[in-house]
Amino acid sequence: MATERTLSIIKPDGVEKNIIGQILTRFEEAGLKIIGARMMMLSEQQAKSFYEVHKDRPFYNDLVSYMTTGPVFVSVLEGESAVSKNRELMGATDPKEANPGTIRADFAESIDANTVHGSDSVENAAKEVAFFFPDLA
Ligand code: IDP
Numbered sequence: 001m002a003t004e005r006t007l008s009i010i011k012p013d014g015v016e017k018n019i020i021g022q023i024l025t026r027f028e029e030a031g032l033k034i035i036g037a038r039m040m041m042l043s044e045q046q047a048k049s050f051y052e053v054h055k056d057r058p059f060y061n062d063l064v065s066y067m068t069t070g071p072v073f074v075s076v077l078e079g080e081s082a083v084s085k086n087r088e089l090m091g092a093t094d095p096k097e098a099n100p101g102t103i104r105a106d107f108a109e110s111i112d113a114n115t116v117h118g119s120d121s122v123e124n125a126a127k128e129v130a131f132f133f134p135d136l137a
């Protein structure tokens with residue numbers, strides 16, 4: 001096991017539902033430390049660029065437009081196996097398939113408005129942290 005950093009985004013539905021604190025508490029209680037955080041509105045250009053890996057997928061345009069509908073809360077989590085630990089806390093992409101007790105099972109309404117983003121590998125985490133927090137990369 002190794003100490004890792006990962007990028008988390010609380011998506012517009014999570015911010016709108018007023019559950020930033022509840023989600024951050026789950027990270028903290030799982031032993032992840034919040035070492036950087038910022039609330040922001042993503043521009044269309046930022047959302048397109050952040051999700052560029054999905055640009056050929058059918059849901060890309062909807063995803064980009066959804067992520068720009070309201071403020072998001074972006075943070076960097078640090079801890080043992082932070083990447084996989086955050087993914088476990090999040091649950092599956094489609095909330096209908098997410099394990100009980102995960103963030104998406106408890107709070108998400110749909111595969112689009114699925115409350116949280118989390119880096120999916122150590123390699124992508126490094127890129128995503130650098131995208132929003134160059135000082136922490
Ligand atoms: P992840 O967020 O669990 O890593 P990804 O496959 O990386 O899932 O997809 C990024 C985001 O794109 C998802 O969180 C979800 O909001 C959206 N998405 C993924 N697959 C679909 C789909 O089949 N239909 C609509 N939106 C999707």
Ligand code: MG
Nearest residue numbers: 117118119120
């Ligand atoms: Mg992903």
